[in-house]
Amino acid sequence: MLNKTFDPAEAEPRLYAGWEAAGSFAADPARPGAPFTIMIPPPNVTGSLHMGHALTFTVQDALIRFRRMQGRDALWQPGTDHAGIATQMVVERLLANEGTDRKTLGRDAFLDRVWQWKAESGGTITRQLRRLGASLDWPRERFTMDAGLSDAVREVFVTLYEQGLIYRDRRLVNWDPVFQSAISDLEVESREVRSHLWYLRYPVEGTDRRIVVATTRPETMLGDTAVAVHPDDARYADLVGRHVVLPLTGRRIPIVADAYSDPEKGSGAVKITPAHDFNDFAVGQRHRLPMPSVLDRAARITLAEIADGLAAVPGIADPAFVRGLEGAGREEARRAIVAELERLDLVEKIEPNTHQVPHGDRSGAVIEPLLTTQWFCNAAVLAKPAIEAVEQGRTQFVPKQWENTFFAWLRDIQPWCVSRQLWWGHRIPAWYGPDGQVFVARDEAAARAAARAAYGHDETLTQDEDVLDTWFSSGLWPFSTLGWPTRTDDLARYYPTDVLVTGFDIIFFWVARMMMLGIHFMGEVPFRHVYIHGLVRDERGQKMSKSRGNVLDPLDLIDRFGADALRFTICRLTGPGRDVKLGPQAVESYRSFVTKLWNAARFLEMNDARPVPGFDPATARTPLCRWILDAANAAIAETTAALDGYRLDEYAEAGYRFTWNLFCDWFLELAKPALADPALADETRAAAAHVFGIILRLLHPAMPFVTEELWDRLGYGAPCSLIGTPWPEAGAVAGAEEARGELDWLVRLIGAIRTVRSEMNVPPSQTAPVLLRDAS
Template sequence: MLDKNLTPGSFETRLYEGWERSGAFACDPASEAAPFTIMIPPPNVTGSLHIGHALTMTIQDTLTRWRRMQGRDALWQPGTDHAGIATQMVVERLLAAEGQPDRKQMGREAFIERVWQWKAESGGTITRQLRRLGASLDWPRERFTMDEGLSAAVREVFVTLHRQGLIYRDKRLVNWDPKLQTAISDLEVESREVKGSLWHIRYPVEGGGEITVATTRPETMLGDTAVAVHPTDARFSAMVGKMVVLPLTGRRIPIVADEYSDPEKGTGAVKITPAHDFNDFEVGRRHGLAMPSVLDAEARMAIGEIDAELAAVEGLADPEFVRGLQGQDRFAARKAIVAKLEELGLLVQVEPHTHQVPHGDRGGVPLEPRLTLQWYADAATLAKPAIEAVESGRTQFVPKQWENTFFAWMRDIQPWCVSRQLWWGHQIPAWYAPDGSIFVEKSEAEALAAARAKFGHDVALERDPDVLDTWFSSALWPFSTLGWPEQTPEVARYYPGDVLVTGFDIIFFWVARMMMMGIHFMGEVPFRTVYIHGLVRDEKGQKMSKSKGNVMDPLELIDAYGADALRFTICSLAGPGRDVKLGRKRVEDFRSFTTKLWNAARFCEMNGIAPQPGWDPASAQSALSRWILDAANGAVVEATAALEAYRFDEYAAACYRFVWGSFCDWFLEFAKPVFNGPDGAEKDEVKGAAQHVLGVILRLLHPAIPFVTEELWDRFGYGAECSLIGTAWPAASPVTEAAAAREELDWVVRLISEVRTVRAEVNVAPSITTPLLVKDAAPESLARAARWIDAIRRLGRVTEIQALEGEAPKGVIQA
């Protein structure tokens, strides 16, 4: 007997363990069924389940469970990402908290061993939490981006791309985090509004005159190599080609004409510091300017690259002052430089200026554009086939408008900096000889052999200390997880994937790079469809953040309402191109839906309704049975079409309307007198229809509501324990004279609904019954009313039904 109250916590863990134990989530490479593949966006190994994970994992699990029920051989590939910077920081903080030696004191080998130890002890948090959500991942196939198999794939790709000239070393500007002392990706950069100043500085022009520049960063002026003005700016046209004497340093730098300068901004003249600004770097390349760096890896002043050019100029330049800045923090140096400029009379004005300053999202300090020697991938070459694949429709975005975002990024793509100055990650497979020769090989033994072949004798090699950008290994996820570069059965069967489900914020960082790598190494796109979901926001549409206090913990919601309530809420809100506005009240409301389903099943159980294998819907004769069977067919068609179109909101709405409305509010209410009446053919038939439709409902809802549906399926005896997950998706069943039954019962439902509406509008108490007058009714309508008089009386609180012709009597309420 079902418990009176729904308590999901009493069965969720048991059911999940049963599914996992029975192999219900497992794919079968030997199966003759058509494969269905989804690759999980691997969460960071440091992570805990947040509401964004709940969104994307619910959508993926709904698709996977549905396709599995359709008979597909479903692989939902699980795994986690090694998360280079994040993991290294976690372990470094742990060492500090424990009073242990820091990373540099430990040395690289010991530190990496400690990270692996941490991963073994604490790295499985999020995978345990995904089980709480009900994610039906093929856990025995779980991968980690630092597993040896995946590491072999990384080395294979790096070496191959290098030999093809698509990976190379270059000196370019990167986002440099002076706290973490590494290059970081654009995704790890967050802009913060900072109240600062705009300093206007006088630069003397050789031969007489001056030009004033405005800057927010006077400390980098020591590295200026030009002043730029717009080619059409008449104020400066006579100065183009002349030299200015750079204050404080005495260096001579040119005035150049470049469209980067905006005549309407600042003074119209811009100091160009190619080694410390991304825009200035491009100006420097266009004009062949020198690019001296004046800040070191810790953002302290470094004078070495300009020292030889320092020259004393009375009242303008002071080499000893400049040399005295060596090693100073950038902000302390800024104050000293501004004070010196003011002392020399070169500071024209200072105005308050609020602007956006890039910060590292993990280090939390202002970043520096830094000119360093790094490894780069030729992203422009790799991007071309990926662009063509989307243009030709081999990979499609849902919603389609996200293709524009993909194209915008890919058609203006820059070289991809793939190296990071970290210890945790895939160490770059490059070795250096004493003469600077580079050997890029898959192993040290191969590098030594290559060096021996070149030099004719053994030489000592030193490995590149840098590691690869985490996104590099993530870009190989769709095929490295299947065993590539070995030609495994899984590679042949499950690549390419059917659909990738992810957020719009990583279309470039992950989706585009998987496209590039997949096409280049596999000759085919990695997935046929990319479904882009929105962000999860609070019920007011505000972005969730700890500072606002509006963050929702999915595990707390699961504890309070059950995983199914959270999952169904997410599905109901997951419309295309829309952010999900999630509030606790919404989850509570959908908990009411799972409770409604539980209570309906309990009502059926109490009325002796049980599975009848082989019961034929086509045998139904009563209008009530045929109506609910036809309505079930409609719900199946509507829900299937919605899932095919990735309309999870429409799928949830179709299920909700049918279960709460057609089945619970109407069918079961209409059927009560039958269930309570004498045994006979009508009772047997209506009970047969009830058990059939309940079975359809449980299958229809299972992809989104797996726990409650499985518990009911098992308890009712529709199948063996934990068997619903592998049961066939419902199909429409033949129903005799369905249209006639639909017309008849829909009329009755509308009539009762109108009566209820009128009663509610005039506040008639439920305890009061009233007669119903049907004005100018057709004979067929009166016949229908007569056939359903008991239901109309009971559900509409009506005493009798009378035909009315002509005017209504005084005092009658009309609808």
């Protein structure tokens, strides 16, 4: 006997444990159906389940459960990412609490401590995914730092190096002065900062003229190597090719013509500091300018590369002042430099200015564009086949418009900085000889052999201290998780995968890298479809953030309303590329749907409507039964088409509408007199149970727990068997068109009467005479 209400807290862990113990999530190569593969976007090993996870993993789980029920050999590959910066930061904080740090421990001891932390605390996210009901093939779980994936990383790095696609170069990178490392664009967030725009006078050499430049960063002027003006700007045409005397340092720097300078902005002249600005770096390359760094890795003033060029110029430059800035932080140096320029009457004006400033998303530090020697990958070469694959439709974006975002970035892609100045991560497989000669190899023995061949004898080699960008290893995820570089049976069966489910914000950083590396090393795209979902926002459409206090915890929502209510809410609100406006009220409202389903099951149980083995819809005789069986066929077609097209919102809407409106509100109400009629009761019970079984199967991808519980308890199958039950197919219904016409007419008639009663304010308890003309 079913309880009065469904208890998610009791049922969910029991059912999930039952599925997992039975191996219900496992891919099965022996299954005759074609494989269907989804690779989990590996969450950070440091992470906890947030609403973004809840969205993407609910969508993936709904798709994988659907295909599994269709008989496909469904593989949902689990795993986590080692999250270089995030994990190192977590462990360094733990060490700080213990009164030590990683440098005191040394590299090997620090890495041992990270692995210890991973063993103790790194499984949080995978436990939480189980709470959501995610049916991942857990025995296949991978980690981006496990032995097999590390082999894949080394193989890819060495191969690309040997092909000339990985190289060392001195270029500008995003530098985090707190972590003392280069970081990716994804780890940079722009924040609005109120500051000033300083207009500075640069004296033109040999004249009494001043050229005014505007800057938001006066402290970088020590590294200026040119002033740029637009080639068509008549105001400065006579100055191009001449020099200015750089204030404070006394160095001569040229005035160059470059289209980067916008005549409509500021004074139309801009200072060029190639070592501390990405746009200036490009100008510096075009004009072959010197590129001295004046900020070190801690973002403090360093004069090492300009000290020899300091010159005393009365009223303009004092080397003693500049030398006094050595070691000053950016803000301190800025205040001192502005004060000195004002003293020298070289400040034209100062305006308030609000602008976007890049910050490290984890450190919170202002990011410094810094000129350093790093390892780079020639992404432009790898990008061409990826662009062609999408142009040819071998990989399709859903919605299609996101292809434009993909193309825009890949067609203008810059060299990819793949090195990071961290200890946690895949250490770069490069060793250096005493003369700086580099030996890239798959292991140290191979590097020593190469060095011996180069030097004619053994030499002491030192391995590169840097590690690889986290996106490098995650870019191999679709094939490294299947055993590559070994050509495994899994690789042959499950690659390429069917669909990647992810947000638009990592098209650049992950989708593109998987496309580039997958095509290059596997000769085929890593996935046939890329389903792009939106972001989760609050009910008002605002982005969730801790500062706004509008962050929702999915685990809290599961505790309050159950996983099924949260999952169904997400499906109902998720359209391709559309943001999800989510709040507790929405989840609570769809918990009512769970309750409606449970109450319908109790009604069937109380009326002894249990599944009849071998029930054939074609044998139904009454218009009522034929109508609901025909409507079930329509619901099967509608939900199947929606899931085939990645329309989770349409799938949920169709399931909701059929279950609540047609089955519960109309069929069960109309069935009550039939259930009381001995001549009609048996057929009505059998049809009701048959259709309810269809409903449980149709809703299972979105609401796995309550549907499984009812499937088991009402006798449709063995415990925990719904997950492996075939997806429903339409069955022929005799006289369906006539039944549809008769019952649809009846529904419209009752609806019309209800509308009139409402408009005339007739109380529900009051009976009213109805005259029906021309009824059959």
